[in-house]
Amino acid sequence: MTLDTVSIAQTTPDNVQPFAELGLKPDEYARIKEILGRRPTSSELAMYSVMWSEHCSYKSSKVHLKQFGEKAPKSDALLVGIGENAGVVDIGQGYAVTFKIESHNHPSFVEPYQGAATGIGGIVRDILTMGARPIAIMDPLRFGPADAPDTRRVLPGIVAGVAGYGNCLGLPNIGGEVTFDVTYAGNPLVNALCVGVMKHSDIKLAKAAGAGNLVVLYGAKTGGDGIGGVSVLASETFGAGGSSKRPSVQVGDPFVEKILIECSLEIFAEDLVVGIQDLGGAGLSCATSELASGGSGGMKVVLDKVPLRDPSLSPEEILMSESQERMCAIVEPAKIDRFLEICKKWDVTVTVIGEVTDGDRLEITWHGALIVDVPPRTVAHEGPVYNRPFAQPAYINEVNSQSVNVPIPKTAAEIKAAVIKLAAAPNLADKSWVTSQYDKYVQGNTIQSQPDDSGMIRIDEETNLGVAISTDANANWSYLNPYQGAKLALAEAARNIATAGARPLAVTNCLNFGSPEDPGVMWQFAETVRGLADGCLEMGLPVTGGNVSFYNQTGPVAILPTPVIGVLGVIQDVRTRTPMSFTKGGHELYLLGSTQPDLAGSEWAFLHNQRVGQAPTADLAREMRLIELLLAGNAFFVAAHDLSQGGLAAGLTEMVLRHKVGATISLANAGLNLLSESPGRVIVAIEPSDTAKLETLATENEIELLKLGSTGGESLIINDTVISLAELSKAHTSTFPNLFG
Amino acid sequence: MKKLFFESPAVSSKRENKMAKIVVEVMLKPEILDPQGNAVAAALPRLGFTFAQSVRQGKRFEIEIEGEPTSTQLAEVEKAAEVLLSNPIIENFVVRVEA
């Protein structure tokens, strides 16, 4: 085979090209020919195939996602919105914070360690590329059944990968989730969030402006990693066969990324770049086309200048390679020498591979021959847009019309058994087996991390300004009612921020769904986005960016619709934060919010194999009043803990075990009230002398207040049920070691 | 992945020079705890393999040099193995030439 150039393509229009093998549909191939006025070269075909894949082009989700822009609430804090590598918000004192969550699901099933590791690497680079120093990560993870043999393969590998990469980068892991459900077997979800901080003036954007400016590739050398990763892996469901897709997985080197971070930050500090983009999914195809699109539109690249780890790579493979730890910067000629000097100091490979031009084409040559000549926007931004059919699936009416049928404990013994069962349930049990593999201290600014309701990082050591972040999803509620499920997850994440005393500011989201070719799944997606957009508008929280992961499906079984919502908030002084729990006896415990018989979608229902009923209806006006109450109460609350999965039973368990101080509770209708998962509820601990203050706040904000009891002792006592902390702790902390060693 | 594309000229030229391979194998000293080897030994029977009495895990360095290795070069490799490739406090090494 000889090199396929533009001139050859012009004279051989009838060459058969492997567009289907690269994941393109016949109509998409036809459209490429229409755009170019000829057949594409094999290099151009490679570029379009990766950039027009679901993962890169968002072709199935764009029509729905535009609601985030259309329904965007007014927010003065938003400095960079959707469309860039990550959103940026103003947090005051001249600081800007950038954050985003992304998925790396399919690669993590194939090769758990590297899939998870490179997932962390990718999101960290997205944050770096905005001009920020990455300061923390979080990892919401979802797996098949906890006791399934494949979970024992996948979970330890994924956790080790998150740890191995994140720890080596020096990023504290400040939170995440571990949830199990049968629908994730074969489709584990690895969502990774990264937060970065910078001064307003440091914000960098992905645009190539200024004819004559240089296109500079720096970081790791390019090899054959993950070729076709985006098109082959993330845009198709898995067949029944399994792990033969291994060669497409990228392999990460966190040491190189750490050096890349330090080198880049020095480069940014000296204002040496005009635009910058990291090389993630679709590698160079993405970086060149996006940078060119973001700027004046013209770029020339000499592809044979790309430094290679593997000299046998063809130009098509170089364009598709997903080798990690690479960045592409646009640098003015006057500044290139200093740029190269800094790279040399850090021993980072750096090469000028092209320049910005006056025209509006992206032209790429290989040893002098023109192999790519395309309008960059058609590659990066004008991919296919599908309006996939969606229709409410039959299961919705079926499940919504049934009632949850679960035993409600009545006697002291039954209540004790229920509390212990929940404490030991894999979804609720102590996660130290996972979280102790993560460094939470590095950088010395971690104020809160797991198992607290949110992660909190100090931004300024003088003023004690800080940010708090929480990620939440309730796939059971989303399954029963995707519209409400999205709003409820948003409310929960915002509430988790407010319990610590931080004010919610902005939203990111990772939307994990099955196949968009299934109208029922597409309906779940459409309803979820609608719910999230409506919810964000009502709560005044703009969506700053996020990620969609489709095709999480093995054969006909799709995962539960799993929209993971991340909310970031600001706290003026981290020293004033409200901790999650109490350290001594003598405080009074209250429940804020109203408890209804909300068992549909609850952990108790899940443990009894009941996936039916009606999800709660989100009352966001009430949630917002609760947030105001929490922020006002921060001044005198001793502790505050959000209730979510596992309801009051889990909330009390988590509070008493946090510092091993018990509590004595009186509760009417204890069975139901312990297990219900009504949203919008928080347990607070106060000094007895502050009772009137709390009652006033509750009245002012129209939030129900119920006295629960008081703290102290070595047991959790609920009416006449007595559970020693020792026994409760044993149940809570044994589950993971028993499952995973 | 099936080769759909054009093979770069870089590959063919590499095959012309003769290269020798020197292998350095590094193992933990017998008295040092080898948790990785133990983990592997524990995993084998879970997969139905019962042949192993014990397993120790080590490292293998493959060093390519041009032409046949001289005795000077081999002495240098030994020195490098002692100073860098292994930690003599806890590891032993062996150097061998592979054709």
Next chain:
Amino acid sequence: MRVGVVTFPGTLDDRDAARAVGAAGAEAVSLWHADTDLKKVDAIILPGGFSYGDYLRCGAISRFAPVMQSVIEAANNGMPVLGICNGFQVLCESHLLPGALTRNSDLHFLCRDQELEIVNNQTPWTNSFAKGEQIVIPLKNGEGSFQCDDETLTFLEGEGRVVARYVGGNPNGSRNLIAGITNAKGNVVGLMPHPEHAINPLTGPTAQGLAFFTSILNAMVK
């Protein structure tokens, strides 16, 4: 008083070590791995992290950095040197300290608030502690298992060169629960746990790590 904090490629806790030095009242001076100039510091810290990605062996490549020639010379002339975690690994690879740090016995990275006993308070890094004092500071590493042969263990114990010991169980398989040791002269100390992350209860489990840094000030004042 000037305390040098070395940065190798991949070092992570240098800024934290510098912060701790500042909190103790001394001046932290950044020392670059490729530079042999020690900038007239009075003491040196080799901080924690994953220098060179922990490739080959932890600290094995850092040990040959140009700055280490100067550090070794200064240490041999009596300058106080503290190696924390990865820094401890570099000190062992450099043979400034005996023994070696190997993979945690359960193979997992472990981050936890670790109880320690300060066994030797005669070094310039531990003179602020009472002998036998128990503290809690973070432990976070994947290769923290201290190993040495029987002969070495005998003289470490016999000569009082164990500086700190793990309390409440062995987190990583270290011989004799050894968490930190010192050299024969008593000026070079290696410590696996991280005192720089326990200088303020706001961001760490306690403020008990600060005493390692106030100790060096005491030592210099004499």
